[in-house]
Amino acid sequence: MNLFDHIRDVPDFPKPGIVFKDISPLLASREATQEAIRAMAEPYRADPPEAILAVEARGFLFAVPMAQELGCGVVLVRKPGKLPAATTAVEYALEYGNDMLEMHADALTKGQKVLIVDDVLATGGTVAACADLARQAGAEVTAAAFLVELTFLNGRSKLGNLPVSAAITY
Template identity: 50%
Template sequence: MSAPAALADLLTSRIRDVADHPKPGVVFKDITPLLADPEAFTALVDAFAAFAAEHGATKVVGLEARGFILGAPVAVRAGLGFVPVRKAGKLPGATLAQSYDLEYGSAEVEIHAEDLTSDDRVLVVDDVLATGGTAEAALHLIRRTGARVAGLAVLMELGFLPGRERIAAALDGAPYQALLTV
């Protein structure tokens, strides 16, 4: 599901392309102008909060790091709790960890298992779906806690990368929303 045209136009107009960042040949999608604009940021949060309500979410999980910036206000707007999925070694106490493959190596994310229960339906929020590795790992982590996945919502999907295909099995029929595809 993508955003209605007016919302898509507003969001797109507030995302800046930065050429050759972080390395030559890459066009970085900078969302800081969107975050600085209260109209655009509110519209984004409202869209994700509506998606959470539509799919019966009871918690929002944000993926490090920009998923925290987007997910926390979505949780507040929707009247839900917020749970971070962090890079390995960043959360204190007992965690569940999930490794995933990157283009050149691997990474690991963690969650506090006690922050979710079998009664929870979790909406995962992030800024970009690129290759899908972090989202896929988070979806697996959520299910390992006993919670159910209510859906995955991202601001933008990089349509030229295989992220959607990679997350399909991990979503296991749960809905997916990318407000923009670039």
């Protein structure tokens, strides 16, 4: 199955000059979603993580079925104020200003092997912040997996030597 056939280009969204890669058609197809999950999980089957760090919000859609495929749990990374128990936080720079992410303070343990999962790798700032958050908890971030990587935005450059995989690359 060609997953590219299930990604829709939306010109000038969210602003003029940007071509948005819409994953909605992929998610609307049971077969395409199953293939995407299989492709995203494949590189980690031989040495699965102990937990998947899921990035809000679309990362949740891929993290849970991947965790089922790989036999591990999911830890949620969310915007501030969305998690009910004690949290740890990391602030990171955006193009214009800063943002913050949180996870439950007791979600990861020292030395735990963690895979970060999100829908798209663009500039890499959010994923780098997630990796920092996991490392603050003492976890070992082993890799990051994405449905789509927009290589022209050089997101990997913000991730250092962290191994990255993507089912689809542009």
